[in-house]
Amino acid sequence: MDGAVGVTQQPILPGTTFTYNFTIPMDQSGTFWYHAHAGLSRADGLYGGLIVHAPAPKSTVRGLMARADDYKQDGYTKDLLLLVGDWYHRPADQIYAWYMRAGSFGNEPVPDSLLVNGRGQFDCSMAAPARPVDCTGQKMDLSFLDTQHSTSRIRIVNTGSLAGFTLEFQDRDFKLVQVDSVDVVPQDSNSAGILYPGQRMDILLRPSNREQADSMTIHLDKECFRYPNPVLTSVQTFPISSNPNSNPLDHSYSSSSPYTSISLSEVATAPSLLSALPDKAEQTHVVYTKIEKLSRNHNIPYGFFNRTSWKPQTGNPLIQLPQEQWDENQLVMSTGPSISPPGPDNATWVDLVVNNLDDNGHPFHLHGHHFYILNVYQPPIGWGAYNPFTDAYPPGLPPPRTSTASSSTEPDTDTDTNIPNTPYDLTRAQLRDTVHIPRRGYAVLRFRADNPGVWLFHCHILWHSASGMAMLVHVK
Numbered sequence: 001m002d003g004a005v006g007v008t009q010q011p012i013l014p015g016t017t018f019t020y021n022f023t024i025p026m027d028q029s030g031t032f033w034y035h036a037h038a039g040l041s042r043a044d045g046l047y048g049g050l051i052v053h054a055p056a057p058k059s060t061v062r063g064l065m066a067r068a069d070d071y072k073q074d075g076y077t078k079d080l081l082l083l084v085g086d087w088y089h090r091p092a093d094q095i096y097a098w099y100m101r102a103g104s105f106g107n108e109p110v111p112d113s114l115l116v117n118g119r120g121q122f123d124c125s126m127a128a129p130a131r132p133v134d135c136t137g138q139k140m141d142l143s144f145l146d147t148q149h150s151t152s153r154i155r156i157v158n159t160g161s162l163a164g165f166t167l168e169f170q171d172r173d174f175k176l177v178q179v180d181s182v183d184v185v186p187q188d189s190n191s192a193g194i195l196y197p198g199q200r201m202d203i204l205l206r207p208s209n210r211e212q213a214d215s216m217t218i219h220l221d222k223e224c225f226r227y228p229n230p231v232l233t234s235v236q237t238f239p240i241s242s243n244p245n246s247n248p249l250d251h252s253y254s255s256s257s258p259y260t261s262i263s264l265s266e267v268a269t270a271p272s273l274l275s276a277l278p279d280k281a282e283q284t285h286v287v288y289t290k291i292e293k294l295s296r297n298h299n300i301p302y303g304f305f306n307r308t309s310w311k312p313q314t315g316n317p318l319i320q321l322p323q324e325q326w327d328e329n330q331l332v333m334s335t336g337p338s339i340s341p342p343g344p345d346n347a348t349w350v351d352l353v354v355n356n357l358d359d360n361g362h363p364f365h366l367h368g369h370h371f372y373i374l375n376v377y378q379p380p381i382g383w384g385a386y387n388p389f390t391d392a393y394p395p396g397l398p399p400p401r402t403s404t405a406s407s408s409t410e411p412d413t414d415t416d417t418n419i420p421n422t423p424y425d426l427t428r429a430q431l432r433d434t435v436h437i438p439r440r441g442y443a444v445l446r447f448r449a450d451n452p453g454v455w456l457f458h459c460h461i462l463w464h465s466a467s468g469m470a471m472l473v474h475v476k
């Protein structure tokens, strides 16, 4: 019951109710969120946080997602949620209609502002008559984040439709502890990003060192902003501790920070979570994705995986139909146990190579599974596609070392034969459920197909998933 309309259920019609009944494994906890997976409702505000707390520690907690729990020593006193996302001052169907025409040239609609937990700040004089906004002129602060003498856990979700963002604190620092609900090697900074739509990061925010007012700044990533929207303030600062002299629209911030910003694409997963990762997958699948403005589609931008632009199956959802009855809008990657008898202990390890031929990066999310990101590549020039069935080794990586060790100047030892024949540095794999694949680049994702069902794999930019940038993973 993951809510994907056309895949696992029909839409929940207005005035009706639907009860989600699902079991959360003992070993899964962290920051998640719920949101509409029908049409464009997410952009109109149908979302909220979903926090899964770890069970009380018992020595029996086991498995892939077992929490390291080693940061308990950081002892936070407050547990807070920040739902941050871009925001449009018109209903999502109007925004989408603007995008889905030849005249947009595939340039995404640029948001008007951003929201933090459903509220925002906006210069009311910029409100366009065609885009009325309920503007009170009130300054917004984040004083609920203010814990003067203790550490808070802040769970940050990008609930937006388009833009990633970087989050930065002035006169405060934090420890990054989880990304996508998975423990990472803790890292100190006062800034982290880019958090793309769908992604989450958990930080332990330390108390302010000084008496002066402190604040939080959100920088919306401009990669997808390809035409100007003069009403948008893409860098916004919100005061945390109250100070009558602070100006929430003041974008200047101290550059004397001792930290460099944490790049989320490089954050290492806790080593204890990598022990399950095998050297090789049992199955390999390769797909290509792009936004195409085809003449047969009247130059309207549609998202594609291979030659298929996804649309939800109408009538019964896919999970209730034999695969032969799925319509032509469903591109499916099927996987299942390679060993008999089938069962969770015999689940197949799968490599999914995703080539992003598009001129934009896209944050892809897989339902039903976390995956290990083995490699993400952005070519310096041209395209960096990888087809494991025809290419000797992945672009951007050196050829794998072999066990012959003929070129080695070291004397032969027994350890030479233990070098795995894999081009990937598995010690640097990242366990996530969303991966940003840069423009013209690719990613290699390895996951254990141990959750039977039909799962959507889709770009988490709403305008892209709505226009078809999605496919299915059928775990039999």
Ligand SMILES: [Cu+2]
Binding pocket: 361, 362, 363, 459, 460, 461, 464, 465, 469
């Ligand atoms: Cu996208």
